[in-house]
Amino acid sequence: MKIDWNRRTCARRGHVTYAPTEDTLRERLHAATALGDAWRCLRCGDFALGEPYGTGPAADAPLVPRGKALRDVIIMRFLAVERILRGLFVLMAAVAVWKFSNSRNSVHDLFDEYLTVFRPVARHFHYDLDHSPVVDTIRKTFEYRHSTLVVAAAALCVYALIEIVEGVALWMLKRWGEYLAVVATAAFLPLEIYELTEKISWLKIGTLVLNVLAVLYILLSKRLFGLRGGHAAFEAERHSASLMEVQTAAGAVA
Incomplete structure (x- = not known):
């Protein structure tokens, strides 16, 4: 069964609603019910009763991680705890x-x-x-x-x-922390490999595999050191996502 991380996160942390100043988008995000006004959540897309948590131009809508972005946040938080x-x-x-x-x-x-x-x-x-x-x-x-x-x-x-x-x-999703994680983890990889040559254990193998996967994941997904367009492409992706949050939740097609 596929897990809906958007609704699971909203159930734990609450919905994120936003009222854009653009009339067309505002009408799509708003619904009048017998219990009062309801606004569509920017994360899961469901309507939530009550006043919106924010209002303003659609371009200023909060960047709410959802779908793949939300999965990335969960993975980064897991690495942070570790x-x-x-x-x-x-x-x-x-x-x-x-x-x-x-x-x-x-x-x-x-x-x-x-x-x-x-x-x-x-x-x-x-x-x-x-x-x-x-x-x-x-x-x-x-x-x-x-x-x-x-x-x-x-x-x-x-x-x-x-x-x-x-x-x-990493928990705070700071970009400099992602660079630090890659550099620090990669610096200790030769030592972990050397320890395996001295004595092999499943714990050492698991730690090495986890660290290698963490380095590759952060490098590629966060576009560090110029990979996949570098920082400019990463910021462009974030900006386009912030614009798309309201449009996607409103059912608009870019």
């Missing part, structure tokens, strides 16, 4: 690394204490805890210098900040 959550996760990792760098000795002692407690249990299940890959990795972290851990924490903070700013900009 970026913000990733940034918050990386930020928590940065805080953990910074705290560990300042209390490494106490953490090391606590780790050895718990390792002593669990060693007999592991031996009972015939598991060599002392030569476990996880235990070996944790022990290696205790050998890192304090300065190295501080630099790592700072780098993680910068990366988290980029991800959060990128996510907020």
Whole structure:
């Protein structure tokens, strides 16, 4: 079953009505009912009772995402949420690394204490805890210098900040945020590919595929870096869409 995102969005956020000053379009968008005046929604095309939310020339009608444009907004918001959550996760990792760098000795002692407690249990299940890959990795972290851990924490903070700013900009549908998303995501693709050469996992593969698709989608749909006519074509498309909103909702043919 095909989902009508226009009506679904209106059901969640409400209708967007507009009264143009042009008499012909105004008559097509307006309907007199027994319950009062009704105006056609610029998103879903249904009539809604009550006063219009805006009025003015048709050229100044609000650009209400609908159809393909609305789908693009939903995809960009999905990418925005993913970026913000990733940034918050990386930020928590940065805080953990910074705290560990300042209390490494106490953490090391606590780790050895718990390792002593669990060693007999592991031996009972015939598991060599002392030569476990996880235990070996944790022990290696205790050998890192304090300065190295501080630099790592700072780098993680910068990366988290980029991800959060990128996510907020994508949520607000800012064009500079789309450029930032493409540049930042593409810059880390070689690192993700290198990690796959070290160890393959479905999580790494899924992350790489998602980032590649995100870069291609934003590049092509938003016409960045001169693609498909560049910024001029993108603005022309938006302007024509703002003019077409009233005409389409009124049933006019361009």
